[in-house]
Amino acid sequence: MNEVSFLKKNADDWRRIESMLDARREFNPDELSELYIRLTDDLAWAKTFYSRSKTTEYLNMLAARLHQYLYSNKKERRGRLKAFWLNEWPSLMYRHRRNMLYSLAVFSAFTAIGLLSSANDRTFVRAVLGDSYVDMTLENIKHHDPMAVYKRMNQVDMFLGISFNNIRVAFAAFACGLLLSFGTVYILLTNGVLLGAFHYFCYEHGVLWEALRSIWIHGTLEISSIIVAGGAGLVMGNSILFPGTYTRRASFARGARDGMKIVVGLVPMFLCAGFLEGFVTRHNNMPLPVNIVIIGASLCGVVIYFILFPRSVALSQSATRTESRTMEEAYG
Numbered sequence: 001m002n003e004v005s006f007l008k009k010n011a012d013d014w015r016r017i018e019s020m021l022d023a024r025r026e027f028n029p030d031e032l033s034e035l036y037i038r039l040t041d042d043l044a045w046a047k048t049f050y051s052r053s054k055t056t057e058y059l060n061m062l063a064a065r066l067h068q069y070l071y072s073n074k075k076e077r078r079g080r081l082k083a084f085w086l087n088e089w090p091s092l093m094y095r096h097r098r099n100m101l102y103s104l105a106v107f108s109a110f111t112a113i114g115l116l117s118s119a120n121d122r123t124f125v126r127a128v129l130g131d132s133y134v135d136m137t138l139e140n141i142k143h144h145d146p147m148a149v150y151k152r153m154n155q156v157d158m159f160l161g162i163s164f165n166n167i168r169v170a171f172a173a174f175a176c177g178l179l180l181s182f183g184t185v186y187i188l189l190t191n192g193v194l195l196g197a198f199h200y201f202c203y204e205h206g207v208l209w210e211a212l213r214s215i216w217i218h219g220t221l222e223i224s225s226i227i228v229a230g231g232a233g234l235v236m237g238n239s240i241l242f243p244g245t246y247t248r249r250a251s252f253a254r255g256a257r258d259g260m261k262i263v264v265g266l267v268p269m270f271l272c273a274g275f276l277e278g279f280v281t282r283h284n285n286m287p288l289p290v291n292i293v294i295i296g297a298s299l300c301g302v303v304i305y306f307i308l309f310p311r312s313v314a315l316s317q318s319a320t321r322t323e324s325r326t327m328e329e330a331y332g
Contacts, residue, residue: 003050010042014062021065039063087313089265092258093228093306094314096235100306103230106185107192107223114196118204125204128197138205146207147214150282163274166222167267170229174236174263177255181237188230195223213291214284218277220298225269228306232259269305 001009017035043063046056093100117124126134140148153161169187176183202211239255240248280294 001049003053003055006045006050007055013038014042014059017066018062021069036066039066084261085265087317089261090310090313091317092262093265093310096231096258096262097310099234099238100228100231102234103184103188103227107188107227107230110189110192111196114193114198115200116196117193118197118200125197125201128194129201134201137201141205141207145284146202146205146210147281147284150214150277150284153278155278155282157278159274159278162218162277163271166225166270166273169226170263170266170270173226173229174232174259177233177235177237177259178240179237180241181234184230184233184237187233188227191223191226210284213288214281216295217281217291217298218273220295220302221269221273221276224302224306225266225273228266229263232262235259235262272301 013035017039039059040063043056043059046053046059050056114128118128136149137146140146145151150158169191173184173187176187198215199208199211202208236252236255236259239251243251246254276294276298
């Protein structure tokens with residue numbers, strides 16, 4: 001097909017696209033998709049057979065305008081929250097997965113230290129948990145209800161109080177990353193040692209099984225989220241320590257923004273953990289299969305929300321970028 005025939009065949013469609021862009025009118029999504037595909041096909045044809053012509057220059061300009069309309073001027077108010085949860089947050093989790101692993105390793109190490117220290121020093125548990133808490137729990141053990149502490153408050157008050165406290169701890173773990181990550185490590189240290197000491201205390205007094213059945217109903221979500229919050233703190237702290245190819249200021253701004261978004265994404269998990277602690281954990285006489293189902297479901301939720309879902313989104317985005325680069329190379 002010669003250039004004149006090519007122009008006669010497609011000029012009306014090009015003028016239509018140009019007039020729509022000039023008028024800044026809303027495109028129907030299906031119509032927009034069809035026009036974009038047709039225009040890029042025409043551009044590819046023109047580059048192949050009329051590479052130095054004015055037609056090719058015009059189509060290249062028109063395709064660039066339509067591309068800008070699609071990607072640079074798109075509205076984000078509608079569905080912004082949905083985009084955050086379904087795309088932005090999981091991609092950040094995957095990008096910073098190494099910091100999450102560091103946080104898990106640090107927390108696990110300090111939990112082990114708490115266990116070993118409690119086993120080798122009889123005063124360590126009281127130093128960590130406090131005399132009042134230890135004495136109260138010993139009294140509960142005597143009355144054959146070691147986890148009675150979860151029944152002391154009204155359910156709604158406990159849910160709200162625990163949720164607020166957990167969110168506060170998460171933001172503290174993140175904010176302490178400002179201290180070159182050492183502050184975040186300290187938060188992980190205190191929580192890890194406390195968890196280890198508590199478990200050894202329950203083991204020492206023969207109520208470990210009852211404790212595991214009770215506290216991990218909410219602890220599966222709560223502890224996992226604190227570890228991720230610690231990872232968010234490391235994201236910010238390490239952005240200061242290791243700026244890479246960025247200036248230290250630009251690296252810090254990037255790390256602080258990413259870390260804050262990660263912590264915000266933990267709020268639903270903390271609310272779920274607070275609900276379980278306030279309304280479910282207190283029922284420590286529930287049948288064992290019910291405990292297993294709740295803890296198992298929480299563990300599955302953690303694996304999906306923190307690991308599998310971010311990985312799936314990241315791989316999907318990577319495939320999309322690869323396809324986009326291939327199209328750009330094909331169309332110049």
